[in-house]
Structures are given as C-alpha cells and as structure tokens.
Amino acid sequence: MNATITAASRSGTGKRAVFKGLAGFGKLILLAYAVVTLYPLYWLFTSAFKTNQDFFANPYGLPKQWMAQNLVRAWDLGNMGRAMLNSAVVTVSAVILTVLLSVLAGYVLSRFSFPLKKVVVVLFTMGLLIPIHSTLVPLFIMMKNMGLLDTYGALILPYTAFELPIAVFLSMAYMSSIPKEIEEAAMIDGSGWWGIFGRMILPLCTPIVATISILAFLRFWNDFSFALVFINTQALKTLPLSLSLFSDGFGTDYSLTMGAMAIAVLPTIVIYLILQEKIMKGMVAGSTKG
Structure with missing residues (x-):
C-alpha cells in the first residue's frame, strides 16, 4: 500500500x-x-538620434553622439506640425464617423429581424473582399466630379467606407453577447429604442468601441496611397506625405527620416497603451460571441 x-x-x-x-x-x-x-x-x-555616418557605421548599436536636433530639424523641414494637424483632423473625424455608423448598424443587425437583413450582411461581407487600392482611379474620378479633391472630405469619406465592414462585424458580434433582458426591462420602464441604445447599450460597448477606434486610427494615421492621390495642396498634406520629403531620386537623409518617423509613430503608441485593456476585451468578446 x-x-x-x-x-x-x-x-x-x-x-x-x-x-x-x-x-x-x-x-x-x-x-x-x-x-x-x-x-x-x-x-x-x-x-533617430544618429548622424548619417553613425547610421551606416553603427546600424544596430546606440548612437555615439545623441543628436536631439534631428527631431527639431525634421519637425521644421517637414512642416510636421501642420502635417500632424491635418492627420489628426482627418483621422479623428473618420474614426468618429466609423464608430458612430458601425455601432448603429451593429445594433440593428444584432437586435432586429427584417426582410433584407441577410442582404445587408452580404453587402458588408463583400466590402471586406474589395481590394482597396483597385478603387483609387474610380474614387479619384468620383471625388473630382463632386469637387472634393484637395479637401479633408476626400480622405474622411473613403476611410470611413472601407473601415465600416470590419467595424460593423465587430460591433455586431459584441452586441450579440449583451443579454436582451436588459432591453426588455428598460422597455417595461418606458424607454424607447433610442433611449435603450444611448443609455444602456452604448455604455456597455466601451471595449468594442475602443477596439474599433484603435484599429481605424492605425489605418487612417498611417495611410499613404489615398493621401498621395487625393491631396495635392501642401497645406493639406498628412504625416505620411511629409515623411517622403526627406527622400528624393538621388538619396535619403536617414537621420531626418528616422527622426520624422519617430515623431509620427509616437501618437499611435500612446493611444494603444492607453486603450490596450479595452482593446483586448473587445477583440476577445467580438471573436467568441455572435
């Protein structure tokens, strides 16, 4: 034993x-x-803090001399203050529009039944399959006919349209996990659909709203192709376009390019660190429910 x-x-x-x-x-x-x-x-x-000589001679080590003026020169020569403002206006506007439309559409698709519901879901699915860059020419013609070229709207509207399919599916999956008893109790208390959505459902959707926001922010903030095609005025150029100023057909100033890239990437890092907990919750709920 x-x-x-x-x-x-x-x-x-x-x-x-x-x-x-x-x-x-x-x-x-x-x-x-x-x-x-x-x-x-x-x-x-x-x-970002190296000279061009140090960049090539010592590509993987720490700078021999920390050149903080690289960031200052990159900010001034690239007009990055204006470019950052343009990127912020376009990105924040497109994110707000994307979040607003996606949560409304997700609420309707997750809570209501109507004759064309499957058709609407199929249309959003088809939106995921469209190669974005194949639409540049028709979008350019459309923007020109509408008089939107060289405006913020030339970027805000396409950004929102191409981000909506994935945003709608994430919000729809997340809202499907919210018990319907909450709405039934609110209706007994006399709340209408808009009251239920604004006072009860939307506050519960903070994780998925954060997830949609950061995913959209990263795509919009870093976009180069749409801004290159639709924006020609120097005063409206966004950050990715300002980075291209440090490279021409004869060479690249790597010290300034790295300094400008370091400045451009900081907002995305800060926003992700602030929202990372809610992003993880939204992604997990959106992938396991629905």
Whole structure:
C-alpha cells in the first residue's frame, strides 16, 4: 500500500515538473517574440538620434553622439506640425464617423429581424473582399466630379467606407453577447429604442468601441496611397506625405527620416497603451460571441 502511494506521489511530482518545464519554455518563446516585436521600435528610436555616418557605421548599436536636433530639424523641414494637424483632423473625424455608423448598424443587425437583413450582411461581407487600392482611379474620378479633391472630405469619406465592414462585424458580434433582458426591462420602464441604445447599450460597448477606434486610427494615421492621390495642396498634406520629403531620386537623409518617423509613430503608441485593456476585451468578446 505504501509503495503504491509512493509511486503515485512520484508520478504526480513528475507530471508537475513536466508542466512547469513546458510553462517555462512557453514563457521563453513569448519573451523571444516580444524581443523580435519590440526591436524595430528600439532600432527606430535609436536611429533617430544618429548622424548619417553613425547610421551606416553603427546600424544596430546606440548612437555615439545623441543628436536631439534631428527631431527639431525634421519637425521644421517637414512642416510636421501642420502635417500632424491635418492627420489628426482627418483621422479623428473618420474614426468618429466609423464608430458612430458601425455601432448603429451593429445594433440593428444584432437586435432586429427584417426582410433584407441577410442582404445587408452580404453587402458588408463583400466590402471586406474589395481590394482597396483597385478603387483609387474610380474614387479619384468620383471625388473630382463632386469637387472634393484637395479637401479633408476626400480622405474622411473613403476611410470611413472601407473601415465600416470590419467595424460593423465587430460591433455586431459584441452586441450579440449583451443579454436582451436588459432591453426588455428598460422597455417595461418606458424607454424607447433610442433611449435603450444611448443609455444602456452604448455604455456597455466601451471595449468594442475602443477596439474599433484603435484599429481605424492605425489605418487612417498611417495611410499613404489615398493621401498621395487625393491631396495635392501642401497645406493639406498628412504625416505620411511629409515623411517622403526627406527622400528624393538621388538619396535619403536617414537621420531626418528616422527622426520624422519617430515623431509620427509616437501618437499611435500612446493611444494603444492607453486603450490596450479595452482593446483586448473587445477583440476577445467580438471573436467568441455572435
């Protein structure tokens, strides 16, 4: 009897040791993945403070001399203050419009049944399949006929249209996980559909709103092709276009380019760090419910 208990105890100890070993190995893999993921940011921010000579002679190490004036010169020469303002106006406007339309559409598609509901869902699905860059020529013609070229609207409207399909599906999946009993109780208390949506459903959708917002923000803030085609006026150019000023057909000023890129990427890092918890909640709920 004692021998059996001893053998079982040893077996249990061996299994725990195996599990601990696997857990430790998994942590090492995650650590390696984190290093690989974060290294480009390290390289970008260290390169932003190097001279061109130091950039080529010592591409992976720390700067021999920290050139903070790279950031100042990049800000001035690239007119990045104006470009950042343009990017902020376009991005924030498009994000607000995307969030507003997607949560309204997601609420209707997740809560109501109507004859053309499946058709609407299919249309949004088709929107996910359209290659965005194949629409540049027809969109350019459309914007020209509407008089929207060289305006903020030339970027805000296409950004919103192409982001809506994925935003609608995320919000629809998330809202499907909210119990309908909440709405029934509110209706008994005399609330209408708009009151239920504004006072009860929308506050519960903070995680998915944060998820949609950051995904849209990253796409809009970093877009180059639409801004290049639809914007020609220097005063309306966005940040990605301002980065191209440091490179011409004869060469690239890498110290200024890296400085400008470091400035441009900071807002996305800050916003992601602020909203990361809600983003994770929204992505998990949106992928497992519906």
